Amino acid sequence: MRHSNPALATFVLDxxxxxxxxxxxxxxxxxxxxxxxxASGVAADAALGRPLTELFPDARLSRLTAxxxxxxxxxxxxxxxxxxxxxxxxxxxxxxxxxxxDVFVRPVGEKPYSHGAVQIADVSAAAERERVLRERQNARYxxxxxxxxxxxxxxxxTGAIQSxxxxxxxxxxxxxxxxxxxxxxxxxxxxxxxxxxWKRVIANGAPHWPVELAVRRKDGSLSYVDATASLWMSExxxxxxxxxxxxxxxxxxxxxxRHLNETLExxxxxxxxxxxxxxxxxxxxxxxxxxxxxxxxxxxxxxxxLTPIVGGLDILQRRGVGDERGQRxxxxxxxxxxxxxxxxxxxxxxxxxxxxxxxxxxxxxxVVDMTELFxxxxxxxxxxxxxxxxELPPAMADPNQLEMALLNLAVNARDAMPDGGTLxxxxxxxxxxxxxxxxxxxxxxxAVSDTGTGMDAATLAxxxxxxxxxxxxxxxxxLGLSMIHGLTAQLGGTLEIASTLGLGTTVEMWLPVxxxxxxxxxxxxxxxxxxxxAGVVLLVDDEDLIRTSTAQMLSDxxxxxxxxxxxxxxxxxxxxxVVDLVITDHLMAGMSGTALxxxxxxxxxxxxxxxxxxxxxxxxxxxxxxxxxxxxxxSELAAGIAQLR
Amino acid sequence: MISLPATxxxxxxxxxxxxxxxxxxxxxxxxxREMVGRQVLLSxxxxxxVSRSQAVELLGQSETNRLVAVHQVFEGDITGRAxxxxxxxxxxxxxxxxxxxxxxxxxxxxxxxxxxxxTGNIILNGCLATIANMLKRSLKISLxxxxxxEGPEFFELAPPPEAGDVVLxxxxxxxxxxxxxxxxxxxxxxxxxxxxxxxxxxxxIERTTGHSTTATDAxx
Amino acid sequence: xxxxxxxVDDSKLARMAAAKALNSLRPxxxxxxxxxxxxALALARQSSFDIALLDFxxxxxxxxxxxxxxxxxxxxxxxxxxxxxxxxxxxSRAAEVGAQFLPKPVxxxxxGEFLDAAEQRLKAAGR
Numbered sequence: 006m007r008h009s010n011p012a013l014a015t016f017v018l019d020x021x022x023x024x025x026x027x028x029x030x031x032x033x034x035x036x037x038x039x040x041x042x043x044a045s046g047v048a049a050d051a052a053l054g055r056p057l058t059e060l061f062p063d064a065r066l067s068r069l070t071a072x073x074x075x076x077x078x079x080x081x082x083x084x085x086x087x088x089x090x091x092x093x094x095x096x097x098x099x100x101x102x103x104x105x106x107d108v109f110v111r112p113v114g115e116k117p118y119s120h121g122a123v124q125i126a127d128v129s130a131a132a133e134r135e136r137v138l139r140e141r142q143n144a145r146y147x148x149x150x151x152x153x154x155x156x157x158x159x160x161x162x163t164g165a166i167q168s169x170x171x172x173x174x175x176x177x178x179x180x181x182x183x184x185x186x187x188x189x190x191x192x193x194x195x196x197x198x199x200x201x202x203w204k205r206v207i208a209n210g211a212p213h214w215p216v217e218l219a220v221r222r223k224d225g226s227l228s229y230v231d232a233t234a235s236l237w238m239s240e241x242x243x244x245x246x247x248x249x250x251x252x253x254x255x256x257x258x259x260x261x262x263r264h265l266n267e268t269l270e271x272x273x274x275x276x277x278x279x280x281x282x283x284x285x286x287x288x289x290x291x292x293x294x295x296x297x298x299x300x301x302x303x304x305x306x307x308x309x310x311l312t313p314i315v316g317g318l319d320i321l322q323r324r325g326v327g328d329e330r331g332q333r334x335x336x337x338x339x340x341x342x343x344x345x346x347x348x349x350x351x352x353x354x355x356x357x358x359x360x361x362x363x364x365x366x367x368x369x370x371x372v373v374d375m376t377e378l379f380x381x382x383x384x385x386x387x388x389x390x391x392x393x394x395x396e397l398p399p400a401m402a403d404p405n406q407l408e409m410a411l412l413n414l415a416v417n418a419r420d421a422m423p424d425g426g427t428l429x430x431x432x433x434x435x436x437x438x439x440x441x442x443x444x445x446x447x448x449x450x451x452a453v454s455d456t457g458t459g460m461d462a463a464t465l466a467x468x469x470x471x472x473x474x475x476x477x478x479x480x481x482x483x484l485g486l487s488m489i490h491g492l493t494a495q496l497g498g499t500l501e502i503a504s505t506l507g508l509g510t511t512v513e514m515w516l517p518v519x520x521x522x523x524x525x526x527x528x529x530x531x532x533x534x535x536x537x538x539a540g541v542v543l544l545v546d547d548e549d550l551i552r553t554s555t556a557q558m559l560s561d562x563x564x565x566x567x568x569x570x571x572x573x574x575x576x577x578x579x580x581x582x583v584v585d586l587v588i589t590d591h592l593m594a595g596m597s598g599t600a601l602x603x604x605x606x607x608x609x610x611x612x613x614x615x616x617x618x619x620x621x622x623x624x625x626x627x628x629x630x631x632x633x634x635x636x637x638x639x640s641e642l643a644a645g646i647a648q649l650r
Numbered sequence: 651m652i653s654l655p656a657t658x659x660x661x662x663x664x665x666x667x668x669x670x671x672x673x674x675x676x677x678x679x680x681x682x683r684e685m686v687g688r689q690v691l692l693s694x695x696x697x698x699x700v701s702r703s704q705a706v707e708l709l710g711q712s713e714t715n716r717l718v719a720v721h722q723v724f725e726g727d728i729t730g731r732a733x734x735x736x737x738x739x740x741x742x743x744x745x746x747x748x749x750x751x752x753x754x755x756x757x758x759x760x761x762x763x764x765x766x767x768x769t770g771n772i773i774l775n776g777c778l779a780t781i782a783n784m785l786k787r788s789l790k791i792s793l794x795x796x797x798x799x800e801g802p803e804f805f806e807l808a809p810p811p812e813a814g815d816v817v818l819x820x821x822x823x824x825x826x827x828x829x830x831x832x833x834x835x836x837x838x839x840x841x842x843x844x845x846x847x848x849x850x851x852x853x854x855i856e857r858t859t860g861h862s863t864t865a866t867d868a869x870x
Numbered sequence: 871x872x873x874x875x876x877x878v879d880d881s882k883l884a885r886m887a888a889a890k891a892l893n894s895l896r897p898x899x900x901x902x903x904x905x906x907x908x909x910a911l912a913l914a915r916q917s918s919f920d921i922a923l924l925d926f927x928x929x930x931x932x933x934x935x936x937x938x939x940x941x942x943x944x945x946x947x948x949x950x951x952x953x954x955x956x957x958x959x960x961x962s963r964a965a966e967v968g969a970q971f972l973p974k975p976v977x978x979x980x981x982g983e984f985l986d987a988a989e990q991r992l993k994a995a996g997r
Contacts, residue, residue, distance in 0.1 A: 067684055079779030080726065081791040084771045088764040089685055089748065109793060117788040135760065142756055159755055162715060163739045167746075168755035186743060186829050239759050241716055241798065242738055662882060669881040672927055673974050676954030689959035693927045784975070858975075859886035860893075 024096075024106070024125030027113060028073050032056045035120060044096040044104060044125075064094055069123070072110040076121035083110040087128055098129055105132040156230070156249040164188050164203065167244065176230075176251060178223030194219045194227065202232070206245055209236050217252070229256045289470075304349045308619040309548060311349070312636040315342045316554030319638045320561060346636055363496055365399035365519035366407060368432050368449050375411045376430055383415060386425025393432040400449040400516040402496055410489045414453040414512050417486070421457025421510060429454040434518070443499055447518040454511040460504040468502055489514065538646060540585030541565045545575040545601060546617070547593040551635070555588070555617075558639045572596035572604070579605055584612070586646065591618040591632075602630055613649035659699055659844075663851045668697045670781050670854075671820060671835075678776025682769065682826075686748055691825040692773065694835070698819045699844075702805045705817040705836055709801040715739060719797040719804055720770025724778050726789035727846050730839030732778055733797070733804055734770040734822070740831045741766055747826035767794045773822075777835065785850040805838065816844045873992060874900045874917070878910040878936065879925035879952070884974075888923060891978050895985055907931035907939070914943055920997060921988050923972070926953035926960065934960070937969040946995060948988045952976055 018025055019039040027036035037052040047060055057066055068090070072083035085093060085108040096104040107126045112118035150157050156173030158166050169184040177184075177192065190196040195218075202216045215231035222228055234247030318339045321327070327335065376391050383389065411430070418428045433450045437443045460468060469490045489512075490500045497517045504510040542564045546552040549570070556566040567582060569575035572595055578584065587605055591598035602614045616632045633645035659667065671694045679692040700708065709717070716738040723731055736744065745758050745765045753761070771794040782789045797804060805817070817836050824831040839847070873896075877888050885903050892901055902919070904910035907930060910922075922940055924933035937949045951964045954974040964971045972984055 068681065071681060075775055075779050079775075079782045079791070080789045081775040081779045082722075082771075082793045083775060084768050084793050086764040086768045088761045089768050111793070112790060139757055139760055143754060146754070146756060161739045161742060163737075165739070165743070167742060167758075185746065242742075242759075244755075665881050666883040669883045672881070673954040676927060676974065677956075679955045680957045683957040683959070689957065691955070695929050855883060855886075858890065859883065860890040 023127075024123075026052075026057075026123040026125075028057075028077075028121045028123065030077050030119060032070060032073060034060075036122075041125070043099070044127075045094065046097070061094055066093075069093060069108065069110070073121040073123065076110050076112040077118050080112045080118055082112070084108075085110070087132055094125070096125070096127075098127065102129065105129045153248075155251065157246065158184075158189065158249065159244055159246045160189070160234075162207065162243040162245075164190075173249065176222075176228060176249075177220055183223075192220050194221055199232065202234070203245075206234055206236055207243065215250070218249070220249070229253050305619045307345070307349045308635050309551065311342060311346055313550040313554040315339070315346065315636040315638060316551075316558055318342060320554070320557055323561065323639065342636075363401050363403050366402045366404050367397075368400045368402070368407070368451060368516070369393045369397055371404060371407055372411065372430055372432055372451070375408055375415075383419045383428065384425075387419055387422060388425075388427045390427060390429040391431075392429060394434060397432060397434055397449065398447070399519045400451075401519040402516050403492070406492050410492060410514065411451075411453070413486075413489060417512075418453060418455035418457060418510070421455050421459070423457075426456035426509075427454075435515075437515075443515060444497070448498060448515045449518055451514040451516065452511055454509060456509040459506045459508050459510055460502075461506045465502060465504050469500065486512070538562050538564050538643070541567060541583055543567045543569060543575055543578055543582075543584045543587045543589075545569045545572060545587065545589035545593070545598065547571055547590065547595075551590070555642070558642055559588075561639065562643060572598070572601040575601055576604060579608060584609075586649070587612055587614045588633075588646075589614065589616055591616050599630065613646075615645050615649055659848055659851065662855060663848060664697055664699070666851050666855050667781075667818070667847075668694060670784050671697060671777050673784075674777040674780030675773060675822065676776075677780060678773045681772050681776065682748070686826060687750065688747075688827050689825075691823075693823050694820050695823065696821050700817050700819050702815060702817055702838070705819050706802045706805055708819055709735065709804075709834065717799060717801055717804070718766065719799075720767060720774065721795045721797050721804075721807075722771070722774050722778070723792040724789045725791075726782070727787045727850070728789065728839060728843040730837055730843055731807065732774050732791075733836045733838075734774055734833060735801075735804065735836060736766075736831070736833040738798065740833065743829055743831050744769060744824065744826075747824075747829055747831075763796055767796055770794050774835070785847075785854055787850060804836070815840060871989070871993070872898045872900065873920040873989070873997075874902070876902050876904065876910060876913065876919040876922040878904045878907070878922065878928070878933070880905050880928045881925070884925060888976065888981075891976065891981050894978060895982050907933075907936040910936055911939055911943070914940055914947075918944060919947055920992055921948045921950070921985075923950050923952055924969070925974075926951050926955065934963055934967060934969075937964070937967045941967055941969075946997065948991060950984060950988075 018036070021038065021040060024041045024044060025036060025038040026034055026041060029035045033054050033056050034052045037047075037049040039049075041052070042048050045060075052060055057064075057070060068085060072081075072085065075081040075083065087093075087105045087107050090108070091105065092103065093106065093108055096106060098104045104127055107128050109124040109126070111122050111124070113120040113122045150170045153170060153172055156176045157170040158173055159168040161167050165186055165188055166184045169179075169181050173184070174181055179192075189199060193199060198216045199218055202214070214233040216233075218230050218232050220228045220230055229252050230249040231252050232247050232249050234245050237244050237246065318335055321335045322332070322339060325332065372391065372393060376389055415428060415430075422428075429452075431450075431452045431454070433452075435448050435450050437445055437448055439445045469486050486500070486502075493500045493514050493516065498515040501513040501515065502510065503513075542559050544552060544556055544559065544566050545568075546555065547570050552568055552570065556568055559566045564586075567578055567584065569578055572589070572593060575587070575589065579587075587602070589598040589601050593601075596604070598616045598618075602616060605612050605614055614630065616630050617635055617637075618632055619635055631645065631649055633642065637645070675692040675694055679690040682690045682692075698708075718736050718738050718741045720734040721731060722733075741762060742755075742758055745762045746753070748765050748769050749758065749761060774794070775791060778789060778791050817838050820835040820837075822833050822835050824833065875892065875896075877885055877892075879885050879888070885905075889901060889903075892899065902913055902917075904913055906928060910924075913919075914922075922937075924936055924940075926933035928936075933951050933953070937951060940947055940949055945968075949967070949969040950972050951960075951969045952972045952974050953960060956971075956973050961971055970984065972980060
């Protein structure tokens, strides 16, 4: 500076619109202008000779005092900006507002410098303007980016993250400090797609947005995002801002769809298998149906064949024909024929032609009765245990068939225990809930268990099949379980078999509980005793053998028999002869026995008529017609006749 | 055209200079720490003596992007320009570190100018003042000014003072809040200044090591 | 009592300056110099040092890391970290590894004080 008036210099210092403090080499105030007085409230007299730290004890002055020292010792000039030192000194503007100032420190005097000068410039207005501008920008930015649902990241030209919005922090699980300065590649499993797009965007080209990226969150999970980004400039500096939209939901949906497609084949296969299973079951039942029909036919023929056998043998027995040995033979033959008859009955029951006479049955009584019989049939090596619950309600069943079933199961059990074992028969009452094979309700569970050889899974699967038997040729017919299965199904129950190889088998019959009380099973009465009778019987049957044997039976009983081989023939006899009783076979060529019976009834309303039928056709008969099922023995024939009176 | 300066500093002189600069920037680091509130580490691993064109080349090799520099002039027995140079991208990092890291990007861009100026001021003063002190000389060091450009223009600034032909080229490493920022310091001076510096360094070496340098160290 | 002192600094000048100061303060002591952390560790493994002066600001591993390694090697060695960067964090980190702190540039009086105190401690430890 050059001056003509030294004193003027002093006035100038006080006229300056800027603060001026000059410190000596010890950091004490040597000059304090008016501006400083006004702004700090500290008068020059108070300030002179004191260090700044004394004048402003609460201010953080280390940088300023160091700068002053550096100025004096080294001639260094320093800048203390309001940006980094907001309110370095407690100063106020003329309106009393807090002053924001920039501070400059320079060496004063000749080198080495004796003093340091501190110049304080009020930048409050500019700072305020900047602040307002920044706030407005930030507000606008926040309104969009700050509250955006999508993660938004800003990168500098080197790819370092310079800003991350709250969504980004939340979505990726990192705090801002963990993201800033880092590169997004650090969080990507595969950085290649991003690197590719980055090259394009930074060259201000147009990459193929969006780019799908997999971001590894802080917790290690993957988040899929679609990224789009664009370049922007601040002065000459390039930045890239990118939006990373969450596509996890979309991907999940796509994955589901893919999975669905992939499993479609699988599901189709499963469905087809299901269908096949159903078809198979249908086929099985059809097969059963067919077999049933077949056996029905066979049974009928059998019955027809058996009738003269039984009839003839019966006569022989009654007449006491032959010597002792001969009679024994006849007995044996009759027993065998009996068994054959029983067998046919069972066969027909299986074929479901046998009408099931379901009624309320006291299962306990049947079990107790049967198990008394078991002792003999099963042999000494088998121990029989009976476990019947008390107060059991009656079951809906056919008592005869139930007995047969029990016997059958017992025999199976015995055969499974060649070296002996334990046979347990248990009866319980159980409730079945919804969603099961059985309809919901109360059931009687009748179980027969043995400690025998058991069945493996393959055998178990076939156990209920007709004609399936593990017993070898000649032993058993293989019809038992399938017939019992049919029986229980017909009654509205089911059959369950459980078996473990080497441990034993349990067969359970589930029968619905009957409403009403059990009908006392009456012992079969053999009505008629000798069955003697008198009178003329018109016997109609187109099968000669049967007719002959039946006629023989009748004449043995004391009847006079007129034989007719057809309904037509019979009618002519009706017209021409005295007839006291008509016995006719039902199934005949031409007019059936039932039709004949009506004809006869029409002509002779009071005529007693007995219809003989095989098991097969009994359902066809009108229920009001008295009937007799073949094959029959003389006693049964007599009983049948007796019921006509 | 690469031309080596006629007067060179020998190994020990360069070593001494490096040591002085390191002390200087370390002090600056301590100073910065006050402002930043976190540990600040500054170091100058290497010092090279190169020509202006070499300096431009050195910058161009590592930095292909734009640069920002804090510029101060020093006058005295040694006269020249001192510049703290950063790649423009790194300067934001620096500003973020220095302002505490909580500010949004926009604010940082706004404040960059001032924050960089002051930070550069502290570092350059640290260097230069220490050199001056240890060499027992006084310099007059100006207030900082911000420059932006590609590199070459930094070394083509119009006088005064005279744009020297010699550049003391230093790499400087910044470490703040686990952020490593690298930059450069370039001190441009003319030949007379370099010669004066050499003399001062010799004196300094003798003072501190008790060695008469002519006896023990041969120039490169 | 002549002790053995290790001086680690990448700056030759600094090492020479330290040597000069030591010559003046403790001429009888044995001095060994290393230019970086690896060299220092190798030397420390070969022979036992009583005192070590470590420059903080070194390329590669810095003085603090070296101090920690030396402590692992020989916990009785007295270590001083030398740095112009006098800041809170470095002071506390030095204390953590059991190292003292000497501000740079090291003046003879300051070094003298440090050596006096070091000698006392070594004597007390029976070295």
